[in-house]
Amino acid sequence: MITIGIDAGTSKWAISVLEEYKEKGKTKAKFKFETTIPTKEIKSNTNAVINLINLIENFNADCITLPSGYGLPLKHISELSDDDLFKISIKNKDEKESIGIRKFLYEVKKRNLNGYVIPSVKHLPTVENFKKVNVIDLGTSDKLCSAVYALSLSKNFKAENFILAEIGYGFNAFVKISDGKICDGIGGTIASSGFLAHGRTDSEINRNADKFSGGVLSVIKQKVAPDDFFKNYKKFENGGLAYNYFTEGIIKDISALSDLKISKIYLCGKISGFVEGEIKEGLEIKFGRIFVTKNIEKNVKGANWSSASRGAAILANGINKGKFKNLTDRMEIKDAAGDIFDYVFI
Template identity: 30%
Template sequence: MAVRVLGVDPGTKTFDVVAIENGVVKAEKSIDTTTIAKNPEVLISAIEACEADFIVAPSGYGVPVTRGDEVLDPRRFAIEVLLLSTEDDIRRGVEAGEVGIWVYDALAKVVDYLVKRFSDRVLFLPSVILLPTVPAYRKLNKVDMGTVDKLAATFVATHSYSQREGVDYSNVNIVVAELGFGYNAVVAVNKGKIVDGIGGTCASVGTLTAGSLDLEVVVRVERWDRWDVFHGGLFHYVNTFDMSDLAKAFERGEEPLASAFRGFIEAVAKDIMRALVTNPRAEAVMLTGRHSRLGLVKKLLQDLLKDVELLYVDPIKGAQMSKEAAQGYAAIGEGIVGGVFRDLVKHMEIEKACGTVADYLVHEKLRKFREWIQSTYKALVTHPKLCTT
């Protein structure tokens, strides 16, 4: 009997909902993020309409594979464990009119509803840093090596390359560059397993996010707010929030937009090169995400990365308009419950993910944060999956 699994990708620009059955996308919907921020019921209605057997809920920064009936307090679980935030962060962000925090609040409401409504039919997924295939030394002082949506997009990219080249998953050696509306991320896949990742808040300057910041700057700021991760990127620098406008300005040589676009390209290329250090056998760079579809982005990246082929990720069969990340959410869930994608889920060792995203923070200033996330995870999940080494 066919099992329908639905995945929800909470994107910066849109929330995408995808239902997969027998390895084929059967339903998909894209909803503007600001709409959901204002009215989470819109997303809940879209989920209900798909009539799925299992639902892979938005998972933020990730947890080891967790069922809804294992979660004791779903709202607190969403805010503190999945979003690394507090109720005070949410309250102040909403009062300040920060759309990103409105989205966090909406996501928490949706998770609370899904867990209470569907219980063990709800799944939460891990992010890159939780995978056992990534060496511990690469995780030091990191939280964001690729959020769950980046892992999900990488899952689809790995499947896509395997299908395209006619090779087993163990022969897939690629770098995946996910260029989303607000964040960029790069993930290294060696022999079909994720071995490294550079998440959006660790990557070079992004479009919305400032990316990796100079510590000399960080120590001079007395207080950071939770929503500061949504600010300081190239879009804020030029006060333009449309990448196609930057691309057109680049072609016309109009400053400062042209330089901002060039900066975006160079930032992505540098992060890809960092991933190639840990994955020198990579045979291709797979492009995915909203901004990757601009032809000029691929052309300029290829000019800088002459020794490796750049390819677009092919969508899962049946998909027409949904993002690869949403398809990946559903595909991973479908594999976990024994569907068509079970072999890739097993190969990538997704179900062996363990611990929390804060486990590898070694700086003394981060001790309280690390202990908070660890204790909260253990308190809110009935069967926490802790790392043994």
């Protein structure tokens, strides 16, 4: 069985191809191909979208997990409507930020590939409804996929309790796992500041704010690579302010989701490797107990996969009743329901 997962990230799209096979009577799985494409290329170049889909089509995949943004209850690409596309991006079709995913999904639909749009954290029945009131972003569909990848690394995923902290280039987001199920989350638009974007912001400030401003780069008033900043943040104007604003925000968000069962923090995302030690130290000072931090993503510049792309491929395998079906069933993906605008009373 071949399944494919696609992660449409802020700075790059990642594609992971998972192969399930038999060896000496045992069912095994391995990632046989992975690659990345700059997001700006997908958004600006129609040929890049066509080439990507041609690449995917060549694998003759049994099932594909498609980039799903804010998500929908599990839905085959052939059933996707314009209203669904709006809910995935919360953008109209002519708005720039939605163009990449829209072009991609339209083309996949035309090719009749066996692909699925998946839920976000808010759609899951494992998240109590009161946590969904007046919020849309409890964690987008790619964060759900990152959590799936983290759980797949465990020998006993049903007993796992941890918080997944995705510290990406654009946004930060946090997903809480209890007994192997997602039970809560803080999505990027309501989380602490990311490296690029402001995340949660005072509503009075937010009236005219650019979605991709207000993060570390805005505080230091220049555009630099993450490794340049974190290696010597003190040399930048407002460098100390930006660093503390960023790291303390992460610690606060993890703390908000923590309980006595949580002693493990899984990290992923482009920025995660730069702040792992700071997060561990900050949590241990705050709670007075030991936390284990583990980076589940190779924090190597130019890495050709993401935890979300791998998790998406694993999810496709489970949806297609493969080796990871028990994990997919545990997450109750097929029982996801509702709408991202449910429980909004404003």
